[in-house]
Amino acid sequence: MAAEASTRELTMSRAMVSAIAHEMRENSEVFYMGEDVADYGGIFDSTEGLREEFGYDRVMDVPISETAYLGAAVGAAQVGMRPIAELMFVDFFGVAMDQIYNQMAKNTYMSGGNVSVPMVLTAAVGGTYNDAAQHSQTLYGTFAHIPGLKVVVPSTAYEAKGLMHNAIRDDDPVLYMFHKRLMGIGWMPAPEGPKTPVPETDYTIPFGRADVKREGDDVTIVTLGLHVHRALEAAASLAEEDVSAEVVDLRSLVPLDTDTIVESVEKTGNLVVVDEDYRSFGVTGEIVASVADEALGALQNVERVAIPDVPIPYSRPLENEVIPSTEDIVTAVKRTQ
Amino acid sequence: MSEHTDRVAVTVAEWPDDVESDEGVVVNWFVGEDADVEESESLCEVQIEKVSLDVYAPATGTLTEILCAEDAEFERGETLAWISPAEDEAAQSSEQNDE
Numbered sequence: 001m002a003a004e005a006s007t008r009e010l011t012m013s014r015a016m017v018s019a020i021a022h023e024m025r026e027n028s029e030v031f032y033m034g035e036d037v038a039d040y041g042g043i044f045d046s047t048e049g050l051r052e053e054f055g056y057d058r059v060m061d062v063p064i065s066e067t068a069y070l071g072a073a074v075g076a077a078q079v080g081m082r083p084i085a086e087l088m089f090v091d092f093f094g095v096a097m098d099q100i101y102n103q104m105a106k107n108t109y110m111s112g113g114n115v116s117v118p119m120v121l122t123a124a125v126g127g128t129y130n131d132a133a134q135h136s137q138t139l140y141g142t143f144a145h146i147p148g149l150k151v152v153v154p155s156t157a158y159e160a161k162g163l164m165h166n167a168i169r170d171d172d173p174v175l176y177m178f179h180k181r182l183m184g185i186g187w188m189p190a191p192e193g194p195k196t197p198v199p200e201t202d203y204t205i206p207f208g209r210a211d212v213k214r215e216g217d218d219v220t221i222v223t224l225g226l227h228v229h230r231a232l233e234a235a236a237s238l239a240e241e242d243v244s245a246e247v248v249d250l251r252s253l254v255p256l257d258t259d260t261i262v263e264s265v266e267k268t269g270n271l272v273v274v275d276e277d278y279r280s281f282g283v284t285g286e287i288v289a290s291v292a293d294e295a296l297g298a299l300q301n302v303e304r305v306a307i308p309d310v311p312i313p314y315s316r317p318l319e320n321e322v323i324p325s326t327e328d329i330v331t332a333v334k335r336t337q
Numbered sequence: 338m339s340e341h342t343d344r345v346a347v348t349v350a351e352w353p354d355d356v357e358s359d360e361g362v363v364v365n366w367f368v369g370e371d372a373d374v375e376e377s378e379s380l381c382e383v384q385i386e387k388v389s390l391d392v393y394a395p396a397t398g399t400l401t402e403i404l405c406a407e408d409a410e411f412e413r414g415e416t417l418a419w420i421s422p423a424e425d426e427a428a429q430s431s432e433q434n435d436e
Contacts (some may be wrong), residue, residue: 009367011382186364186384188410195365 010198011184015157017207019164020084022202024054027082033069033250034122043088044124044183053275062098066096072120072135074103077119082168090123090139090177104173105148109303119174120167125153126179126226126276128325130189133311137318138225140275141282143175144253150174150207152251154184159251162205179225179276193229208255209314216246219333220264221273222287223248227324231274234329253283254329261292263288263289267320269300270336274324279306301336305329345396347380347418353388359413363405369424374420381386381417398422 001047010018026029029052032047038061041048051059062069064086073085074111087093094102100121108116126134144151150172167174182194213228214235221231228249233247246264250257254265265271271291273284291299305324313319349361352358365382368374379391380400394400405417
């Protein structure tokens with residue numbers, strides 16, 4: 001079996017599902033609920049096959065009331081279950097913001113530590129497929145901002161499985177944000193890269209550990225999710241022009257692995273942060289500020305590449321214009337050289 | 338190619354009932370060429386109209402050749418890949434297995 005495990009590759013969606021199924025087999029308190037997660041298997045294949053194995057009691061389709069079922073998940077977690085609740089599009093968080101921001105994130109603290117909230121909130125994020133301003137956001141900054149939530153963002157199948165195992169086993173609420181374009185769905189082809197070999201056994205990727213996806217000497221590109229792959233493509237193209245770029249995949253926003261970023265910037269002197277969220281009050285500003293706090297003297301040049309502060313357009317050329325492209329990353333890196 | 342009886346063709350074994358099309362597209366390969374595969378292991382995912390389904394290994398052995406790469410279209414019944422069966426499963430044709 002070892003030989004198969006080393007050569008078998010999984011899409012990100014299948015890696016997610018394999019971690020969830022493993023945890024559901026091991027622990028009867030783990031269950032999944034969300035819109036279209038049972039019979040449909042998740043509109044982005046996040047639960048494909050789970051209902052067939054575990055039945056409707058543990059893989060539940062819910063009515064369209066995010067407030068109701070996210071609140072139910074918080075309550076179930078507080079009495080000792082380990083719910084995984086899916087927000088079909090992260091953009092829909094607004095209708096359940098009190099459950100997420102005030103209950104899920106804060107009940108451990110509001111109860112003086114008498115309860116914990118060991119739940120996972122999964123959410124599909126991201127654009128690039130012309131779904132307009134209410135179905136294309138990542139909102140990384142919106143969730144990383146609030147204390148009490150851990151926030152993780154896988155970039156490959158390997159990360160997707162290890163982060164999911166860790167998320168379900170964590171005793172605190174974890175927001176698990178998966179990018180639709182990385183899932184490996186037939187109608188939304190993934191770029192090269194997210195489909196990786198995945199061990200059949202369980203393993204965890206600890207939160208707060210960024211991963212250096214490519215080593216380099218001239219510039220540090222910090223990014224996450226889909227843009228890990230665009231940054232790697234940019235780095236490959238920059239290498240042909242003798243610019244050596246290091247690519248840091250954050251993997252988790254909360255906790256944030258500032259040490260790995262600072263260590264890289266102290267080596268390269270130049271920082272480019274690439275984010276598929278809005279530019280203002282978000283990931284790019286936070287990363288730059290964190291490095292400035294720790295190692296201001298190491299910073300020679302700083303560039304931020306993010307969505308300008310506009311709602312994401314439906315029109316394909318306009319959406320392509322606002323979402324950071326590989327060329328945008330190359331151009332930003334060149335400005336630092 | 339198909340006269341090599343020692344190789345086993347990987348095909349969509351059961352065409353879905355609820356589609357009209359006689360064409361599909363390969364969405365994902367989960368193993369590469371030269372990979373060791375086990376019978377009934379999922380090898381790839383195909384899409385026919387809007388229906389996604391897995392294609393399983395018809396035999397244990399080595400996936401020697403992929404004929405339809407990712408994003409390639411194929412006709413109903415077309416061979417997607419070839420498997421050379423493992424030696425113990427194909428003892429009756431043991432001399433030809435390395436080919």
